[in-house]
Amino acid sequence: xxxxxxxxxxxxxxxxxxxxxxxxxxxxxxxxxxxxxxxxxxxxxxxxxxxxxxxxxxxxxxxxxxxxxxxxxxxxxxxxxxxxxxxxxxxxxxxxxxxxxxxxxxxxxxxxxxxxxxxxxxxxxxxxxxxxxxxxxxxxxxxxxxxxxxxxxxxxxxxxxxxxxxxxxxxxxxxxxxxxxxxxxxxxxxxxxxxxxxxxxxxxxxxxxxxxxxxxxxxxxxxxxxxxxxxxxxxxxxxxxxxxxxxxxxxxxxxxxxxxxxxxxxxxxxxxxxxxxxxxxxxxxxxxxxxxxxxxxxxxxxxxxxxxxxxxxxxxxxxxxxxxxxxxxxxxxxxxxxxxxxxxxxxxxxxxxxxxxxxxxxxxxxxxxxxxxxxxxxxxxxxxxxxxxxxxxxxxxxxxxxx
Amino acid sequence: xxxxxxxxxxxxxxxxxxxxxxxxxxxxxxxxxxxxxxxxxxxxxxxxxxxxxxxxxxxxxxxxxxxxxxxxxxxxxxxxxxxxxxxxxxxxxxxxxxxxxxxxxxxxxxxxxxxxxxxxxxxxxxxxxxxxxxxxxxxxxxxxxxxxxxxxxxxxxxxxxxxxxxxxxxxxxxxxxxxxxxxxxxxxxxxxxxxxxxxxxxxxxxxxxxxxxxxxxxxxxxxxxxxxxxxxxxxxxxxxxxxxxxxxxxxxxxxxxxxxxxxxxxxxxxxxxxxxxxxxxxxxxxxxxxxxxxxxxxxxxxxxxxxxxxxxxxxxxxxxxxxxxxxxxxxxxxxxxxxxxxxxxxxxxxxxxxxxxxxxxxxxxxxxxxxxxxxxxxxxxxxxxxxxxxxxxxxxxxxxxxx
Numbered sequence: 001x002x003x004x005x006x007x008x009x010x011x012x013x014x015x016x017x018x019x020x021x022x023x024x025x026x027x028x029x030x031x032x033x034x035x036x037x038x039x040x041x042x043x044x045x046x047x048x049x050x051x052x053x054x055x056x057x058x059x060x061x062x063x064x065x066x067x068x069x070x071x072x073x074x075x076x077x078x079x080x081x082x083x084x085x086x087x088x089x090x091x092x093x094x095x096x097x098x099x100x101x102x103x104x105x106x107x108x109x110x111x112x113x114x115x116x117x118x119x120x121x122x123x124x125x126x127x128x129x130x131x132x133x134x135x136x137x138x139x140x141x142x143x144x145x146x147x148x149x150x151x152x153x154x155x156x157x158x159x160x161x162x163x164x165x166x167x168x169x170x171x172x173x174x175x176x177x178x179x180x181x182x183x184x185x186x187x188x189x190x191x192x193x194x195x196x197x198x199x200x201x202x203x204x205x206x207x208x209x210x211x212x213x214x215x216x217x218x219x220x221x222x223x224x225x226x227x228x229x230x231x232x233x234x235x236x237x238x239x240x241x242x243x244x245x246x247x248x249x250x251x252x253x254x255x256x257x258x259x260x261x262x263x264x265x266x267x268x269x270x271x272x273x274x275x276x277x278x279x280x281x282x283x284x285x286x287x288x289x290x291x292x293x294x295x296x297x298x299x300x301x302x303x304x305x306x307x308x309x310x311x312x313x314x315x316x317x318x319x320x321x322x323x324x325x326x327x328x329x330x331x332x333x334x335x336x337x338x339x340x341x342x343x344x345x346x347x348x349x350x351x352x353x354x355x356x357x358x359x360x361x362x363x364x365x366x367x368x369x370x371x372x373x374x375x376x377x378x379x380x381x382x383x384x385x386x387x388x389x390x391x392x393x394x395x396x397x398x399x400x401x402x403x
Numbered sequence: 404x405x406x407x408x409x410x411x412x413x414x415x416x417x418x419x420x421x422x423x424x425x426x427x428x429x430x431x432x433x434x435x436x437x438x439x440x441x442x443x444x445x446x447x448x449x450x451x452x453x454x455x456x457x458x459x460x461x462x463x464x465x466x467x468x469x470x471x472x473x474x475x476x477x478x479x480x481x482x483x484x485x486x487x488x489x490x491x492x493x494x495x496x497x498x499x500x501x502x503x504x505x506x507x508x509x510x511x512x513x514x515x516x517x518x519x520x521x522x523x524x525x526x527x528x529x530x531x532x533x534x535x536x537x538x539x540x541x542x543x544x545x546x547x548x549x550x551x552x553x554x555x556x557x558x559x560x561x562x563x564x565x566x567x568x569x570x571x572x573x574x575x576x577x578x579x580x581x582x583x584x585x586x587x588x589x590x591x592x593x594x595x596x597x598x599x600x601x602x603x604x605x606x607x608x609x610x611x612x613x614x615x616x617x618x619x620x621x622x623x624x625x626x627x628x629x630x631x632x633x634x635x636x637x638x639x640x641x642x643x644x645x646x647x648x649x650x651x652x653x654x655x656x657x658x659x660x661x662x663x664x665x666x667x668x669x670x671x672x673x674x675x676x677x678x679x680x681x682x683x684x685x686x687x688x689x690x691x692x693x694x695x696x697x698x699x700x701x702x703x704x705x706x707x708x709x710x711x712x713x714x715x716x717x718x719x720x721x722x723x724x725x726x727x728x729x730x731x732x733x734x735x736x737x738x739x740x741x742x743x744x745x746x747x748x749x750x751x752x753x754x755x756x757x758x759x760x761x762x763x764x765x766x767x768x769x770x771x772x773x774x775x776x777x778x779x780x781x782x783x784x785x786x787x788x789x790x791x792x793x794x795x796x797x798x799x800x801x802x803x804x805x806x
Contacts, residue, residue: 161613
């Protein structure tokens with residue numbers, strides 16, 4: 001295979017991803033909305049809380065009445081009743097008065113603060129206050145959490161656990177999200193055998209597809225795996241042709257044998273509207289990845305070596321799947337820095353993704369060929385070495401991408 | 404509520420979790436094994452690769468024959484054939500000979516290295532070698548990836564994408580894993596209303612359960628949500644009684660109203676074998692969490708404030724669910740360090756979990772009451788401030804827990 005011009009990773013996001021439009025939108029129940037991406041800003045239809053609430057158990061009062069209070073010289077207030085939970089209080093509080101209130105209770109009119117139980121003592125109707133409270137203390141005013149009309153989830157952002165809760169708090173039980181892609185994984189390679197069949201000498205069991213599938217499943221409407229396709233032009237052509245319409249994304253999972261990449265590019269170019277955008281990326285592992293399209297349909301050709309396949313799926317296939325459903329933050333991002341336990345050398349001129357083992361807060365690189373799948377099993381994550389960096393030294397903090 | 408003695412977080416893991424045994428095991432298909440925890444060491448039944456393979460396209464040869472080769476003084480070898488993909492080569496290579504071979508091809512007997520295509524030129528049957536290769540170069544010997552009998556996935560470790568691939572490579576299509584817990588979430592609180600009903604004044608919509616559910620779903624066999632239960636002793640008692648047998652874990656999700664915690668502890672203690680292990684943890688938010696059991700069944704009482712509920716689910720409910728299925732690394736762990744954009748003060752004497760917004764590699768704290776759910780929606784993660792630390796300064800690197 002020749003790689004006349006290797007694309008940089010960012011170029012793939014910039015020039016290839018943007019050839020495709022995010023998929024259409026659909027309304028889904030909040031119960032089905034987890035990990036989906038919001039198709040338009042969601043505005044709050046109401047204030048939260050809808051009434052002023054106490055955030056503690058104590059006494060609703062007028063803060064001014066407690067100014068200067070201390071244990072030696074308490075303020076004395078008159079207890080005039082109790083705010084029952086889940087009920088609107090019907091009495092207006094006057095200066096010198098207090099009402100018993102519970103966490104979540106509705107602050108009576110006139111009151112502007114709540115005194116915590118432990119800073120007082122009650123003798124009959126007389127409440128001794130030992131500590132001043134400030135206006136607004138221990139209460140949430142109407143709209144303090146969310147204001148009516150405020151954007152609560154922005155277009156292009158995901159619905160996580162906390163978004164589910166706030167939507168339900170607001171009574172929003174249906175949301176408009178982008179459709180998730182239907183994906184087909186097509187393994188190709190003459191040396192590959194179906195894992196459930198007896199292994200003939202010289203063959204190896206196909207296993208990249210199950211790893212690709214589990215990496216993308218959470219973000220796809222469905223992921224189908226096609227039976228292994230032999231490395232011949234006509235077989236690959238007819239499989240692509242048959243499946244092009246029913247899926248939003250085709251992932252060709254290459255065997256590692258001779259010229260699969262060139263075969264795939266030649267087949268794609270034979271389609272009307274077939275175009276190879278990039279063949280080869282300046283990353284390692286993952287270099288021989290193919291980015292193509294047939295008209296509006298994206299096709300990624302993933303490398304055959306298991307580590308390369310994994311890295312290319314992580315850096316390109318999953319991000320494209322997120323991009324296709326409107327995710328504005330589709331690019332892989334590290335989740336923090338950890339310390340290197342040893343030096344890592346790197347050749348400049350390509351971005352390297354090094355498998356690492358994590359022990360405590362230290363990372364150790366795992367070196368091996370990209371055909372060695374056990375190296376990925378030993379890894380807890382990847383470390384990125386940018387194109388222009390000649391490796392890192394022991395003790396340096398590096399970007400950690402858990403996988 | 405009184406918290407006579409607050410447990411430390413580690414005490415909960417050490418003294419409460421260990422009261423329970425991991426659930427039984429079951430055999431599942433590899434296709435259902437993603438995110439499951441392996442119940443016993445999985446050993447490799449065979450060597451990978453099962454035959455010596457080339458990792459590049461090139462020429463199989465005897466390394467010694469190339470020693471000293473250069474462009475000005477190439478070694479000359481005789482091409483004696485080609486190794487066909489997915490076939491066993493039947494010719495033994497002799498000194499002075501080379502065979503064409505492809506990535507993944509079976510190295511012929513006698514050969515001990517592969518020369519990359521680009522370091523040679525072929526004239527008829529004569530191969531000019533321009534660069535010496537070392538013995539073992541560009542090949543994987545039998546068992547170089549995985550040796551027969553080697554442990555490939557350890558007991559108590561999860562099956563990730565890479566484990567799925569290696570298992571399939573080895574033809575292991577079924578694995579023994581621990582059963583995942585069946586969980587019921589029981590929301591309690593008089594001030595709570597079902598989100599799909601019209602909201603009466605003074606009530607708020609119940610929303611903690613959907614956030615708890617989405618946090619634990621990936622690791623549970625099933626998660627059911629019970630309708631809201633009123634804050635009375637008899638109702639709570641009968642709901643627990645009715646559901647105790649059918650679930651492996653009961654999560655009571657408290658309202659924020661008066662004395663729900665005390666009510667729950669009193670009900671649990673009324674059961675035969677009912678025991679409160681801890682009522683209150685020295686963390687913030689999340690302090691009023693209850694850890695209990697009725698005989699062998701764990702019950703966690705989660706706080707009513709939405710942020711406290713979220714943090715307690717993240718720190719205790721999800722880890723317990725993982726512990727119950729044999730996960731040896733069930734404790735929440737940060738995924739790296741990021742820099743603080745501003746100071747964060749903290750009261751010593753309790754572990755604080757601060758909501759933070761991430762911008763690039765900088766974190767900014769989000770301060771608000773634990774009743775303010777929008778603060779969690781604005782957050783990208785949590786930062787832990789240990790019990791004995793009086794806050795962090797701007798520019799310090801802190802543990803980042805994405806949520």
